[in-house]
Amino acid sequence: MNESINQNTGFGERSTDMGGRMVNKDGTFNIRRIGIRVHHRVSNYQNMLTMPRWQFLLVIFFVYLLINCFFTALYWYAGTEGLQGIHHQKDTWGQLKELFFFSTQTLTTVGYGRINPISETANWIAAIESLIGFLSLAIATGLLYGRFSRPRAFIRFSDLIVYTHYKGGKALMFRLVCYKDDHLLTNAEIKVNVRIVMEDNSYRFYNLKLERSRVDSLVLNWTVVHPIDEDSPFNDLSQKEIVNLQPEISAYLTGFDEVYSSMVVARISYAIQDFKFGFKFLPMYFSKSKRTDLDLAKLNLIDQE
Incomplete structure (x- = not known):
């Protein structure tokens, strides 16, 4: 029986140093790493590839919503007069909705044309948002491909x-x-x-x-x-x-x-x-x-x- 002893498992030999089982029922190792910052030991890319499908779609939607809300706020603080086609007679909530949907069109490079930037500040904001839109689409496409192609x-x-x-x-x-x-x-x-x-x-x-x-x-x-x-x-x-x-x-x-x-x-x-x-x-x-x-x-x- 001594010939079957395995000293190459990668686990320690002192039971007082180990808590619970070595491997969880789902096949993951029952190890929690500590001692360094979370962003050094957590792989966001790996998490996006391995999380459940509903969580992945929820994260994509949340990031999409967050980016558009951020640029909606920038357009608002830059002034609605910098955008041609905004219905200024609408109340604040109505103008915010128009800014939000203009942001979604700029982010996705759809640009239906009714609203367009005319001030220099609004043009710079739109230029930056369109760049972020291209990068976001590339990242999302890469993550989707990685999830589908991952063995x-x-x-x-x-x-x-x-x-x-x-x-x-x-x-x-x-x-x-x-x-x-x-x-x-x-x-x-x-x-x-x-x-x-x-x-x-x-x-x-x-x-x-x-x-x-x-x-x-x-x-x-x-x-x-x-x-x-x-x-x-x-x-x-x-x-x-x-x-x-x-x-x-x-x-x-x-x-x-x-x-x-x-x-x-x-x-x-x-x-x-x-x-x-x-x-x-x-x-x-x-x-x-x-x-x-x-x-x-x-x-x-x-x-x-």
Whole structure:
């Protein structure tokens, strides 16, 4: 078993220095960096690429609204007499609305023509706004392209890991599946580690030997199996002893996505509360009308042995 010890995980070995699990359920690392300013450690570009779609659209709309409100204020303080076509007989709110929509036309270079700047100050403001409009459009286009072209692993892991009888012995199992019709992985490979707490309050990491660590094509679901034999850190341990070790199993999946023509990565971890002892996974796929149906809703379907 000593040969399976992994000292290259990148995590510390003292349990008092680590808080909670190593890897969150969504695959992100449970690490918070401190000690430097936020703008030095936070990547706004990365955040814009990875945030949910509704948040991205909300940020784009908010920035668009903020820029137009800013230039509306500049046109107002520069004086509405510097703009030809403004209806001066309107009240303040009516003039502000006209300035705002003139700003949107200038920012997007639409320029319908009814309102145009005639003073030098208004012309300078409009010139600067049109430049910002070009730059903003380029940035927004780049972000949209980056979001669409960014390789993603469309992989779902089971929420649970089962401890079950297997081939005359015991085994730990979890499973995963590609949930997009076209984004199937080829040359998929998975590595699985476990972190356990030792008696001296330190962590020890082990590579878990798998029955199969690579598949040529991830077409159906893949049940990842760790047979518990003499090389396993769980060998000859009872359920209570395994619970006392507070194991955290982390998995790292890589594969080639033919749609992106790129390698993609997916991660997951299972803490002790995710273990199910004495259960087994039920089949996800079945034959129907000369084809095979894969039921993704059954990814977490288990039954007692």
